Structure formats: structure tokens, C-alpha cells
Amino acid sequence: MREPDRRLLWGRAAGRCSICNTPLSQGATEAGDLDTPIADEAHIVGAKPGSARFRTLSDLERDGYENRILLCPSDHRLIDRQPEAWPEERLRQVKGEHEAKMRRRTDDADATEPFPVFRPEPFEMPPLYSGKAIADVIGGAGLHQFEYDDPKNADQRDATRAFITAASDWMDVWDVIGTDGRFDVDENMNDLNTDLHAVGLVAFGAQTSVKVDFWGSESRMQLAAIWIRRIDLIAEEERSGAEPPPPSGDGVAE
Numbered sequence: 001m002r003e004p005d006r007r008l009l010w011g012r013a014a015g016r017c018s019i020c021n022t023p024l025s026q027g028a029t030e031a032g033d034l035d036t037p038i039a040d041e042a043h044i045v046g047a048k049p050g051s052a053r054f055r056t057l058s059d060l061e062r063d064g065y066e067n068r069i070l071l072c073p074s075d076h077r078l079i080d081r082q083p084e085a086w087p088e089e090r091l092r093q094v095k096g097e098h099e100a101k102m103r104r105r106t107d108d109a110d111a112t113e114p115f116p117v118f119r120p121e122p123f124e125m126p127p128l129y130s131g132k133a134i135a136d137v138i139g140g141a142g143l144h145q146f147e148y149d150d151p152k153n154a155d156q157r158d159a160t161r162a163f164i165t166a167a168s169d170w171m172d173v174w175d176v177i178g179t180d181g182r183f184d185v186d187e188n189m190n191d192l193n194t195d196l197h198a199v200g201l202v203a204f205g206a207q208t209s210v211k212v213d214f215w216g217s218e219s220r221m222q223l224a225a226i227w228i229r230r231i232d233l234i235a236e237e238e239r240s241g242a243e244p245p246p247p248s249g250d251g252v253a254e
């Protein structure tokens with residue numbers, strides 16, 4: 001493949017497998033091994049007669065960006081062993097959706113249109129009592145939805161803002177922080193959660209799968225939903241017997 005094509009392929013896929021989204025590099029090891037890309041620049045239309053999805057193309061077409069899809073080795077094996085399940089059109093669609101998703105996630109958040117999220121299936125949002133529980137909600141989610149009760153004073157507002165900002169920041173860097181970094185998330189969110197409790201607030205949350213519409217093509221993503229509630233309002237609702245409003249997942253989540 002020519003170098004400009006290779007750069008396009010890697011850049012647009014954000015260095016991730018177009019099927020399973022796994023980052024395609026293995027970090028440097030303590031034993032001294034270098035950071036290494038573990039990826040296949042797979043052919044969509046096979047390179048040789050008899051190979052998966054083969055049809056005659058010019059050399060330039062066959063080896064260029066248009067006919068390649070960036071994959072992890074196991075998904076490369078899968079598409080070549082099961083070409084009936086992975087025809088050319090499906091691979092082009094998967095590649096296009098993956099690139100669109102990566103572009104969306106790396107664009108400046110202020111400069112992009114929000115994209116619609118379908119209403120998720122009803123889901124429980126239990127109280128989050130530890131940093132670990134909060135990390136489990138935000139970890140690996142591609143979308144978030146943060147709600148909060150109207151703060152009744154400046155302390156509540158500050159604690160809410162600090163909590164939501166940190167949760168959002170950790171989500172953004174989740175994929176690159178590694179195992180060690182996850183302990184930092186636990187610790188940081190645990191501290192911020194303690195601050196919430198100190199001012200009469202409690203965080204509820206869950207991670208759930210939602211259908212997302214990317215310009216007409218549907219896919220599924222993980223949504224981290226967190227709702228910071230005032231303890232006095234919860235108590236009032238319990239006294240009056242009112243059902244708290246269900247967490248809503250419609251509208252825009254990011």
C-alpha cells in the first residue's frame with residue numbers, strides 16, 4: 001500500500017479495529033519491548049484469485065485505501081474465513097460507520113452537532129456508593145447523559161459541577177489510562193462522591209446499551225447515565241409517596 005493510503009487508513013480508523021474497536025497497538029513492556037502495532041490492513045476485495053470476495057481490480061484499486069479496512073488479526077481471520085457473512089458491501093458499511101464514529105469522537109465537542117440517541121430500554125439506576133462503582137458506570141462508555149437536581153446552594157452546585165466534570169474527563173481518556181489509571185479514577189471519583197454526600201447529594205447511575213443513529217445507519221453504543229440527586233428531595237418524594245421520575249434516555253446524550 002502507498003504511504004498516503006496507509007496514513008488515511010490508520011488516521012480515519014483512529015488506530016482501532018473497524019469491527020471490535022480495540023486499540024491496535026501493544027504498549028511497551030517493562031522487559032524492554034517497544035510499543036508495537038498489532039493490526040492488519042485487510043483487503044476488502046481479496047488480493048488473489050480464490051481469496052475472500054475476490055474480483056478483478058487494477059493494482060492501484062486493489063491495494064489502495066478504498067479497498068482496505070483496518071482490523072485486529074482475529075477479525076481479519078473471521079472476515080476471510082466467513083466471506084458469505086462478510087461480503088464487500090457489509091465491510092464497506094462497517095468501515096464507513098467506524099470512521100464516522102471515530103471522527104465524531106475526536107471532533108471538538110463544541111463544534112459538532114449532537115447526534116440523536118433513541119430511548120433506551122428502561123434501566124435501573126442504583127445509588128453509587130464507591131469510586132469503583134462510578135468507574136464501572138463511566139468506563140468504556142461512548143456516550144454520557146448527566147442529570148442533576150436543581151442545587152439549593154453554592155456548595156451543592158460546586159460539588160455537582162466537580163463531580164460531573166471529572167466523570168466526563170475520565171470518560172474521554174478512559175481508553176488510554178490503562179489499568180493503573182483506573183485506580184486513579186476510583187480514588188478521584190470516591191473523593192468527589194464523598195464531597196457530594198457532605199453537602200446532601202447522592203449520585204445514581206448505570207451503564208446501558210442504546211441504539212444510536214449515525215446519519216441514517218443504526219448502531220449500538222454504551223451510555224453512561226448519572227443522576228445527582230438531592231437527599232432532601234428524595235426524602236420528600238418518599239413522604240408524599242410520589243414515584244420519582246424515571247431516568248430518561250431520549251433526546252441528546254452528548
Ligand SMILES: [Zn+2]
Nearest residue numbers: 017020072075
Ligand atoms: Zn477486531
